[in-house]
Amino acid sequence: MRNITLIARRELAAYLRTMSGYIIIAAMLLLVGILFTTVVMWGPSKKSAEIVGEFFKYAAFFSMVGSVLLSMRLFAEERQTGTLALLYSSPVSDWEIVLGKFFAALTFLSVFHLTTFFMPVLVMVYGKVSWGHLFAGYLGLTLLGACSLALGMLGSSLTKSQVVAAILGGVFVTLVVNTYFLARVTLPPLTQILEAMALYAPIFRFMEGVVRLKDVVFYGLVSYVLLYANTRVLEARRWR
Amino acid sequence: MIHVEGLTKYYGDHAAIRDLSFDIKQGEVIGFLGLNGAGKTTTLKVLGCVLLPTSGRVVIDGHDVVNESHEIRKLIGFLPDTPPLYDEMTVGGYLAFVAQLRGVSAADVAARVREAEEKTGLVEMHGTPISALSHGYRQRVGVAQAMVHKPKLLILDEPTSGLDPAQIVEMRTLINKLKGEHTVLVSSHILSEIAQICDRYVVIQGGEIVAQGTEEELSKDLGSQGVIELEIRGTAGAAIETVKSVAGVKDVEVVRLDDDGVVLRVDAEGDVRPELVRALVEEDFDVMKVDKATSKLEAIFLKLTQEN
Numbered sequence: 276m277r278n279i280t281l282i283a284r285r286e287l288a289a290y291l292r293t294m295s296g297y298i299i300i301a302a303m304l305l306l307v308g309i310l311f312t313t314v315v316m317w318g319p320s321k322k323s324a325e326i327v328g329e330f331f332k333y334a335a336f337f338s339m340v341g342s343v344l345l346s347m348r349l350f351a352e353e354r355q356t357g358t359l360a361l362l363y364s365s366p367v368s369d370w371e372i373v374l375g376k377f378f379a380a381l382t383f384l385s386v387f388h389l390t391t392f393f394m395p396v397l398v399m400v401y402g403k404v405s406w407g408h409l410f411a412g413y414l415g416l417t418l419l420g421a422c423s424l425a426l427g428m429l430g431s432s433l434t435k436s437q438v439v440a441a442i443l444g445g446v447f448v449t450l451v452v453n454t455y456f457l458a459r460v461t462l463p464p465l466t467q468i469l470e471a472m473a474l475y476a477p478i479f480r481f482m483e484g485v486v487r488l489k490d491v492v493f494y495g496l497v498s499y500v501l502l503y504a505n506t507r508v509l510e511a512r513r514w515r
Numbered sequence: 516m517i518h519v520e521g522l523t524k525y526y527g528d529h530a531a532i533r534d535l536s537f538d539i540k541q542g543e544v545i546g547f548l549g550l551n552g553a554g555k556t557t558t559l560k561v562l563g564c565v566l567l568p569t570s571g572r573v574v575i576d577g578h579d580v581v582n583e584s585h586e587i588r589k590l591i592g593f594l595p596d597t598p599p600l601y602d603e604m605t606v607g608g609y610l611a612f613v614a615q616l617r618g619v620s621a622a623d624v625a626a627r628v629r630e631a632e633e634k635t636g637l638v639e640m641h642g643t644p645i646s647a648l649s650h651g652y653r654q655r656v657g658v659a660q661a662m663v664h665k666p667k668l669l670i671l672d673e674p675t676s677g678l679d680p681a682q683i684v685e686m687r688t689l690i691n692k693l694k695g696e697h698t699v700l701v702s703s704h705i706l707s708e709i710a711q712i713c714d715r716y717v718v719i720q721g722g723e724i725v726a727q728g729t730e731e732e733l734s735k736d737l738g739s740q741g742v743i744e745l746e747i748r749g750t751a752g753a754a755i756e757t758v759k760s761v762a763g764v765k766d767v768e769v770v771r772l773d774d775d776g777v778v779l780r781v782d783a784e785g786d787v788r789p790e791l792v793r794a795l796v797e798e799d800f801d802v803m804k805v806d807k808a809t810s811k812l813e814a815i816f817l818k819l820t821q822e823n
Contacts, residue, residue, distance in 0.1 A: 281615055285601070292603040361599035361660070363565040365616045366588040513567045515526070 278367045282375025283382070286349070290383045299344045300387045303337040311394045323402025324484070327395045331412040331482040334391055335475075338416050339423040339452070341387055342380075343444035346427030347437045349376045350509075354435035363513065369506040377424060377502060384420045388413060408484035415481020418494035422474050423448055425501035432508040451475065516541040516668065516698050517562065522571035524557050531557040532722040535571070541667075544694055546713035547702035548816055554722040555702040556596050559672045562700065563593035576667060589618060592666035592697075596673050598657025602646035606637055606656055609645060610663050617664035631663040635689060651682040658689065662697070669697045675708040687712050706816050718816065743781040743788055744770070746804035747795060751777035757798045763787040776803070 290296035310333040315326055353359040362372050395409050430443030451474040458469035458476075470476055474497060477490035517539040524532045532554040539545050547555045560566040561573060564584045573580035575587045601609055610628040619627050632638045635655040640648065645656060654674060661669055674690070675683045690712050693699055703709045710730075717727040726733050747754045751772055758767050758781055766782040781791065788805050795802050 278616065281612065285604075285612055289601065289603055356599070356602075357595055357597035358599040358601060360560070360563070360565045360593065360595040361613065362616075364563045364588060364591060364593035365613070366585055366618060367616060368585070513565070515566075 278371040279375045279378065282362075282367070282372060283379040286376050286379030287382055290345070290379065295348070296345065296383055299341055300383075300390065303341045303387055304390050307333050307337050307391055308394070315398075323398050323404045324408065326398050326402070327404050327408060327412065328482045330391075330394055330398070331416065331478075334388070334412075334416055335419055335478050335482070338384065338388070338420045339448050342384060342420050342423030343427040343430070343441055343448055345380050345383060346424050347431050347441040347444055349380060349428050350432040350505075351435055351437045351440040355437070359512075369509040372509060373428070373502050373505045377421075377428065380424045380428070381417070381421055384424065385417060388416050388420070405484065411481050411484045411486045414486060414491075415478050418481075418491065418498075419474070419478050421498045422451075422494055422501065425498045425505070426451065428505050429501055429508070432505050516543075516576060517700075518572070518574040519562075520572045522558070522561065522573060523569050524554075524561060524566065525569045530722055532561075532719070535719075535724050537717055537724065537727055539698060539700070541698050542695055543714045544690070544699040544701065544712060546709045546716045547700060547719065548706060548709075548716055549702075549704060549719035551704055553704075553719045555704075555719055556672055557722075558719065559593075559670050559700065559702055560595070562668075563591060563595070563670045564588050565593070565595070590667045592617075592661035592664065592669045594657045594661040594669075594671045594674060596676065598653050599660070600645045600653060600656060603644065605642050605644055606632070606648070606659075607641040609656065610659055613660040614663045617666075619664050627663050627665070631659040634662070634692060635659040636685070650677050651679065654678060654682070654686070655689075658686070662693065665696075667698060669693060669699045671699065671701045673702055673704070675703060675705070683708055743783060743791065744804070744806040745779045745781060745791065745795075745802065746776065747779065748776040748801035748803055749799070753798070754795065754800055755779065757794050757800065758791060761787055761790045761794050763790070776801075778804075 307330075311330050314321075314329045314333075321329075350359070353362070392413075395404065395412070398404055399409070426447040427440075427444035430445075430447055431437075431440040433443060434440050451472075454469050455473035455475040458466050458473055461469060474494075477487075477493055480487060480490060517537075519538070520536050522532060522535040523530060535554075535558060547558065549555045557566065561568050561580065562575065564580060564587055567581055567584075576590055578584075578586040578590075580587055601612075604612065607628055610631055611624050614624045614627050615621070629638075632641060635658055637652070637655055637659055640652060640656075645653065648656065654677070658671065658674060661671065671690070675686050678686060687708070690699060690701060694712075701709055701713065715727065715729050716733060718725050718733070745758065751769070754777055755767055755769070758764060758779060761783075763784045764781055764787060765784060768780040768782075769777060770780050771778040781787075792802050792805060
């Protein structure tokens with residue numbers, strides 16, 4: 276646990292001491308804000324819950340994009356600068372390395388989520404939205420963000436170029452989103468199979484304010500499997 | 516301290532090192548010599564638990580590098596060929612991070628960081644961001660991170676790489692200070708940089724060990740007691756003849772020929788410097804320089820790498 280905290284603190288400090296993290300968050304916040312304003316102002320009048328649902332949809336999309344951008348440097352940069360040798364030669368396990376980086380990135384992503392909080396609160400003030408709905412939505416964003424970060428980290432662990440890492444992470448996340456849409460146009464039993472694989476599907480229930488243990492476990496399990504894959508990639512690098 | 520037996524590492528189809536075997540005793544300072552691409556870095560990376568071997572056995576302080584690498588990593592400090600530095604951190608912050616990562620208790624971290632900074636001359640740089648450091652200082656921070664937790668074994672891959680002559684002297688002095696306190700493995704492809712600090716040498720060429728031992732042992736194995744460099748004022752041809760006439764001289768090579776003299780490299784059996792000087796002075800030559808020790812190891816190294 277000590278090593279996980281150490282690595283997480285260092286990674287978090289790296290996000291805070293460099294401009295890239297702030298730029299990513301600021302850009303995402305701007306885009307979510309523009310889309311949120313458009314949804315509120317445009318078209319026929321909507322129920323508050325619908326507006327909050329729409330907000331979570333955009334926030335979820337940018338959360339995935341942000342996850343890829345925040346995670347692209349986590350391993351690729353270490354390999355590029357040679358600092359991975361420091362971690363490899365220190366008495367820390369691959370799990371501790373992966374979890375330390377993962378929790379740091381998740382904490383920083385949560386900062387983005389926190390900065391969007393005023394938007395649904397505005398709807399809450401002027402309309403009728405429950406705290407439970409907001410809790411469910413943000414829980415969904417965090418869980419989806421965790422899975423996306425784990426996917427992005429996998430991309431980052433496969434290359435020493437941050438650009439290639441971002442492309443790989445983007446491809447992984449796009450595939451996961453497309454699985455959901457592909458399920459809409461296929462016939463059973465393929466529909467069920469693709470839906471079961473779709474990382475994007477449970478988020479819609481969270482957006483509507485519904486929290487199911489099944490969905491939480493699903494996101495938790497997917498994150499675990501992806502992080503485990505990260506540890507295997509790290510171990511494989513020692514053999515190459 | 517270290518037992519290596521049949522160590523082999525393949526990158527794809529290419530064998531970076533093949534069937535290496537050697538032993539290192541506790542407290543020794545061992546020089547890994549080899550040209551670029553000889554396999555030094557790969558060997559040190561395996562010893563530093565950064566890479567795992569394709570085959571062979573490496574045991575460090577009784578622990579196997581494949582099955583007990585976690586235990587080994589508690590005992591070692593590793594400086595890779597590129598110092599593993601986080602540019603956004605300060606020197607002090609970075610060393611504290613590494614110390615904690617390598618198991619130093621929170622109560623001891625400040626003292627260990629201070630000690631490492633004092634040994635490497637970094638005290639004044641404590642609060643400086645690593646990104647603002649010169650190459651020489653970055654290399655020092657690299658050494659400091661390797662020793663901050665007082666490891667039994669220090670592995671330094673090309674610690675003098677890219678340093679200016681003054682910095683090389685400083686680095687040599689630093690490594691000399693570490694003698695006795697740690698077992699030290701230091702690699703270089705520039706012999707003069709580590710010639711004065713090592714107890715023994717392991718010479719690697721083409722992924723294989725071509726020789727190992729002390730400087731004297733290597734010299735003896737090659738049937739040579741080294742090379743002597745002579746700077747003589749006078750007629751070159753006559754000077755060469757005089758040098759050749761001295762018993763024990765095997766070969767004479769002209770290094771530089773000037774209007775007023777010649778610089779010769781003399782390959783001889785045994786230390787024939789007194790006989791050479793006597794013979795030259797008797798023939799009325801002025802001997803401006805007689806140099807043996809500085810070029811000796813280089814001669815052995817060149818001979819070994821050329822032969823292989």
